[in-house]
């Protein structure tokens with residue numbers, strides 16, 4: 001069994017690492033925890049040694065568990081090591097190797113097989129959050145620290161955005177195609193439950209600029225959280241559903257507002273064996289995936305309202321390191337009238353959100369967030385611009401922890417552009 005399992009490790013890819021260490025200053029966990037096993041180079045060595053039988057599979061656990069999966073190491077690596085592939089192979093092997101407790105199994109089933117896979121369950125969560133908010137219970141729990149016995153939930157509760165009710169998907173064809181661009185809109189599940197307003201604003205900005213936007217039925221969760229938890233069967237099932245849903249239409253692009261989910265969509269082809277029908281269909285899909293900033297960059301947006309703020313941008317790691325979208329958000333931010341764009345030191349370092357890392361590794365995540373907030377404080381902005389819901393909540397959490405919520409706002413790039421362009425939900 002163990003022998004069969006180690007064969008699943010991406011051993012070949014580990015030989016591309018020449019141990020140069022260029023990735024160390026880019027790795028948030030190496031900076032925070034100062035140990036080789038928490039560096040990209042150390043983790044690659046762990047996988048190599050496990051594949052060679054020099055250490056047990058379990059010996060990889062701590063090093064791999066505490067990796068954020070931000071993939072900043074890939075961006076700086078001179079030999080193009082496929083760190084993401086090495087990491088995902090280790091995550092899957094560790095998951096299969098570990099005996100899960102009944103509680104762990106139940107939690108995984110509830111999260112990955114029931115909640116995230118089912119839009120109706122997510123809509124129920126969205127309705128529950130909405131009721132929690134409008135009933136005044138959220139305000140009470142925030143103001144009186146009612147969740148303080150569980151510190152992480154108390155802090156996350158404070159950082160949670162106010163939600164609007166997510167709408168059922170209607171096939172929504174804008175008859176105007178003056179830009180000759182047609183877009184299939186990918187909603188995401190966390191985005192749809194917590195930040196439906198941002199999706200609505202993104203659609204409205206595109207429609208105002210004559211992009212034909214279609215919000216199609218039968219789309220589902222991208223599978224990012226399942227993938228990062230080593231649940232490959234569920235990830236493949238979700239990928240197939242999304243590919244089938246979108247390939248029925250002849251879109252120029254498949255657009256989303258979520259750096260992390262966009263990265264998973266962009267790598268769907270890696271889930272299937274090269275040369276198979278599903279691999280080809282996945283490639284056709286991934287070639288069309290674009291972040292909202294890439295679409296807004298080529299539109300002739302009319303900015304009518306000045307935003308008189310001093311802003312920093314906290315990019316989504318996966319938007320940069322996987323989707324390779326580095327410049328478009330900057331160019332858009334620079335166009336916003338009245339806004340002063342401040343350069344933040346180490347801005348590309350992960351904020352510590354990383355999917356559910358800030359829940360399962362709370363203390364480590366807060367250490368990384370504190371490093372980020374030190375850089376925010378040094379820059380003295382009154383607005384943090386984000387490009388992913390996880391980073392958004394994490395940065396809001398940082399603002400709350402620093403006691404800055406009266407003077408420092410957190411907004412998604414789409415919200416800032418909508419405000420400046422006079423677009424409202």
Ligand code: SF4
Nearest residue numbers: 017018020021023077
């Ligand atoms: S992963 Fe790349 S940058 Fe890091 S040590 Fe290996 S070769 Fe060097």
Ligand code: SF4
Nearest residue numbers: 027067068070071073
């Ligand atoms: S993915 Fe991020 S946290 Fe993990 S080794 Fe690479 S840089 Fe470090």
